[in-house]
Amino acid sequence: METTDAVRLEAVRKMYGGGGGAVEALAGVTIGFPKGTMTAVMGPSGSGKTTLLHCAAGLDQPTSGSVTLEGREITGMREKALTRLRRERLGFVFQGFNLLPALTVLQNVTLPLRLGGRPVDDAQVAAVIERVGLAGRVGHRPAELSGGQQQRVAIARALVTRPAVIFADEPTGALDTRTALEVLGLLREIVRTGGQTIVMVTHDPVAAAHADHVVFLADGTLVDRLDRPTADAVAKRMTGLGAWGRS
Amino acid sequence: MWSLALGTLRRRGSAFVATFVALLVGTAIVAACGGLMETGITLAVTPHRLAAAPVVVTCDQTYDLPKADPADEEEDVESAVLPERVRLDGDALARVSRVPGVLRAEADRESGAVAVWTTPDSGEAVADRIERAVPGTVALTGDERGLAEHPEALLSRENLVVLAAVFGAMAVMVALFVVSTTLALAVRQRRREMALLRAVGATPSQVRRMVLIEALAVAAPATALGCLAAPFLGRWLLARLAGAGVVPPVVEFRQGLIPPLVAAGVAVLTAVVAVLAGVRGTVLARPTEALAEAALPAGRVGPLRRALAAFCFAGGVALALVSVLFMPVSLVSSTAGPAVLLWAVGLALLGPALVKWITNALPWPFRGPAGHLAILNCRARAVTLAAVITPITLASGMATANLYMQTTQAGAASAAYAHTLRADAALSPVSPGLLDRVRAVPGVEGASEYVTSTGFVERPHDNWQREDGWPLWGVTAEGVARTMAFDVAAGSLADLRGNTVALTIEHARDIGRGVGLGDTITLRLGDRTAVDLRVVALLRVETGAELFVLPAALLAPHTTAGVPESVLVSAAPGTDLGGLGVDVRDRGALTAAHDAGQSTQAWVNYLLIAMILAYTAISLVNTQVMATAQRRREFALQRLTGATRAQVMRMTGLESLLVTGVGVLLGTVAAVVSLVPFAVAVAGTPFPSGPVAIYLVIVAAAAALVLAATWAPAWATTRGRPADAVAEV
Numbered sequence: 001m002e003t004t005d006a007v008r009l010e011a012v013r014k015m016y017g018g019g020g021g022a023v024e025a026l027a028g029v030t031i032g033f034p035k036g037t038m039t040a041v042m043g044p045s046g047s048g049k050t051t052l053l054h055c056a057a058g059l060d061q062p063t064s065g066s067v068t069l070e071g072r073e074i075t076g077m078r079e080k081a082l083t084r085l086r087r088e089r090l091g092f093v094f095q096g097f098n099l100l101p102a103l104t105v106l107q108n109v110t111l112p113l114r115l116g117g118r119p120v121d122d123a124q125v126a127a128v129i130e131r132v133g134l135a136g137r138v139g140h141r142p143a144e145l146s147g148g149q150q151q152r153v154a155i156a157r158a159l160v161t162r163p164a165v166i167f168a169d170e171p172t173g174a175l176d177t178r179t180a181l182e183v184l185g186l187l188r189e190i191v192r193t194g195g196q197t198i199v200m201v202t203h204d205p206v207a208a209a210h211a212d213h214v215v216f217l218a219d220g221t222l223v224d225r226l227d228r229p230t231a232d233a234v235a236k237r238m239t240g241l242g243a244w245g246r247s
Numbered sequence: 248m249w250s251l252a253l254g255t256l257r258r259r260g261s262a263f264v265a266t267f268v269a270l271l272v273g274t275a276i277v278a279a280c281g282g283l284m285e286t287g288i289t290l291a292v293t294p295h296r297l298a299a300a301p302v303v304v305t306c307d308q309t310y311d312l313p314k315a316d317p318a319d320e321e322e323d324v325e326s327a328v329l330p331e332r333v334r335l336d337g338d339a340l341a342r343v344s345r346v347p348g349v350l351r352a353e354a355d356r357e358s359g360a361v362a363v364w365t366t367p368d369s370g371e372a373v374a375d376r377i378e379r380a381v382p383g384t385v386a387l388t389g390d391e392r393g394l395a396e397h398p399e400a401l402l403s404r405e406n407l408v409v410l411a412a413v414f415g416a417m418a419v420m421v422a423l424f425v426v427s428t429t430l431a432l433a434v435r436q437r438r439r440e441m442a443l444l445r446a447v448g449a450t451p452s453q454v455r456r457m458v459l460i461e462a463l464a465v466a467a468p469a470t471a472l473g474c475l476a477a478p479f480l481g482r483w484l485l486a487r488l489a490g491a492g493v494v495p496p497v498v499e500f501r502q503g504l505i506p507p508l509v510a511a512g513v514a515v516l517t518a519v520v521a522v523l524a525g526v527r528g529t530v531l532a533r534p535t536e537a538l539a540e541a542a543l544p545a546g547r548v549g550p551l552r553r554a555l556a557a558f559c560f561a562g563g564v565a566l567a568l569v570s571v572l573f574m575p576v577s578l579v580s581s582t583a584g585p586a587v588l589l590w591a592v593g594l595a596l597l598g599p600a601l602v603k604w605i606t607n608a609l610p611w612p613f614r615g616p617a618g619h620l621a622i623l624n625c626r627a628r629a630v631t632l633a634a635v636i637t638p639i640t641l642a643s644g645m646a647t648a649n650l651y652m653q654t655t656q657a658g659a660a661s662a663a664y665a666h667t668l669r670a671d672a673a674l675s676p677v678s679p680g681l682l683d684r685v686r687a688v689p690g691v692e693g694a695s696e697y698v699t700s701t702g703f704v705e706r707p708h709d710n711w712q713r714e715d716g717w718p719l720w721g722v723t724a725e726g727v728a729r730t731m732a733f734d735v736a737a738g739s740l741a742d743l744r745g746n747t748v749a750l751t752i753e754h755a756r757d758i759g760r761g762v763g764l765g766d767t768i769t770l771r772l773g774d775r776t777a778v779d780l781r782v783v784a785l786l787r788v789e790t791g792a793e794l795f796v797l798p799a800a801l802l803a804p805h806t807t808a809g810v811p812e813s814v815l816v817s818a819a820p821g822t823d824l825g826g827l828g829v830d831v832r833d834r835g836a837l838t839a840a841h842d843a844g845q846s847t848q849a850w851v852n853y854l855l856i857a858m859i860l861a862y863t864a865i866s867l868v869n870t871q872v873m874a875t876a877q878r879r880r881e882f883a884l885q886r887l888t889g890a891t892r893a894q895v896m897r898m899t900g901l902e903s904l905l906v907t908g909v910g911v912l913l914g915t916v917a918a919v920v921s922l923v924p925f926a927v928a929v930a931g932t933p934f935p936s937g938p939v940a941i942y943l944v945i946v947a948a949a950a951a952l953v954l955a956a957t958w959a960p961a962w963a964t965t966r967g968r969p970a971d972a973v974a975e976v
Contacts, residue, residue, distance in 0.1 A: 059446060080451075083450045086446070092447060094446075115448050
């Protein structure tokens, strides 16, 4: 089982602050995200789902426990090595402020390649942009695009390095229902055809229903799990967890 | 990285406007100061009467101060410029004529110089031969020849060089601070952007390189423009200095390549250091911290800043101690000036923490929702506010300290002069026999000739002597008691006839092993003549007012004018001095003239301070405009939740007043801690003197500047519909 996990967290704990004011965001989480699947992480506000994502992606260091990416231990890695890893093996899609306002669509998409000093394969970049449906928009700047289009640029940027795992933090949080469905369809498509792994944090049962698995977090621990979810089932579990989060 | 950096610059140019302007103005000021310094060193004076002669021979106006131990080869020789025109010996013309290569030599009656004609191209070589053949002469060629006509220009060299150096150094320090605050703000505004870059795979060094390229791309054109502007600024400054009498108007502005190169180097280095320091926190932070929604930085002051601040304060205290304990009064302002800068910079370094503390600790008198919000905003935005408060602190502190230093010093000097002057009128011009005719006028109780010069103590050795020399006063023995209020400790000024001198009691104790009444000292007068003088009186004066009093008849022939400046008269009320056919100035006119002489110096000070203030104001306005424009969404949100536009403006207005208040408070602290030791040293009391209006104007100007810089962008950003502003990402 472990060998097929793209990302694996082992007894990960994360504390914020120190002394009496310390807050435990993750209280010993063990979970694997299998290769070629899409997993939704759900939970009420403050349940630790964003922290889980950050630790899994090497954006943040856990206080204790271990995180492995494609079998490689990433906890304790130096910042520079982590950065290189992020650049080459991981992709990110955030809720808002995903793009650099000064750069065009094309420049935003090729940014990770240029940061890594890798040659830009024009055909491959064009294919990625085509895939997210923005072929006619490469020269535009983020301010000239709609929210859904901006999010698709972010997805294209996440795809351009052919990463093993894409981490998405509320990727549909700022979008209307129809645009959200388009973006989710795109993510689903990526997993199906590209064999990539997606870990998505969301509070939207509809978004979660697009995933292969849904895991539920509360107070920093895993409390539930749902395979082949439907929106209704997810909504019911969430209601069962108590407070409806709005992150 | 290049395309990313340049793309950012193109799209977000406005964020870098402040840095651009700050670098441009800073470079211009520093390069102009360098130009003034070069002008002082070159001292080019175009010859007019002597322009036709390729070589002009004059007497050497420099004088090497005697050493403590003439046999000691290690001891440095200090060189001074003699203030009066040194005349060539009678046979100098004949000796110069005999030097090989000299075609013709002719004496210039007015300047006493010798104009020399040579064959073309041999000027320099002949000049060298003349200097060797006739010791004690200087053979001038090219632009230097004008110095023979205007030897007074030589005296201005040191003033000009020192002034340019002090002012240039201050400009560098201010530029360092202004540029680093504007750049730090520009970097901080893009915190999230950099966090995003880090998240998608930029290494810290890549981010650092990007901002570095941005800073350099801004610095290059800014410094280039600054260098282009420098000669104009330098010329303008020199004209102002000439107008104030610091430099003779005949001195020409000279600026080569070195000043702009140095200024550009300083500016670029400043930008690089500032941007690297500014981006440090952002780069070191984990991307997640910076991506977090609440992007208000905490008001913490790191150990490095604290250490630097402590260093500044220690320097300020040391300078204060030095000014009170060791400095001669005439030089106190040269320690008090830097002291206020150190205090202000120290306070500015602690800015964020101080601002937080002050806004929390003080009970602010604002009421109503706008006032309440203003206070909350100031507390929450301590770091951003510190960037605005820093220039206010610098500007108000420096303005207050320097202006009151000026008034305190002028007040003390004016009081001392009025105290010393007992005469009722001064008559000029002085011709032979005027003194006797004045004495014959009915009602005249006493009259004394009056002439001033500068001299040096030749023997015994004077440890206090500096290259500025000592003031020499020439008076008439019979009239001095009636016209000047000297406090005589021993001997009598009535004995001041022939080769005699009076000096101050403390100074007398320090010359050689101490000299007393009846001892002989050798003085070197302003035209290099050495005279042996017998001490006939010892005077009591305040420390710093040391002088030598000589018979006017002895001193006047050794000045450039050759005659006394005036005859001081003390007479019964109603005495008519009009019949003498000379210009009569009464006591009021005399003190006014003295004060005016002081104020020309003050004027230079004002000019330099004004330039630094204008510079600080530019950064203040830009910082505040940037900080306010950045709050577009916040203002829109407030209006959506029910605030009227007037309430938003009221809130920002109150915030400006808070900011001004804190900045002026800190500036005042910096000024007071420098002014008190200054006043103790200069006037003997801890209270500086001067009109309160100066301070009020400074406060009002600061408030007006901040208000204008806040309201203009606030008004502009709240113009549209609030919903549009909130909808923007």
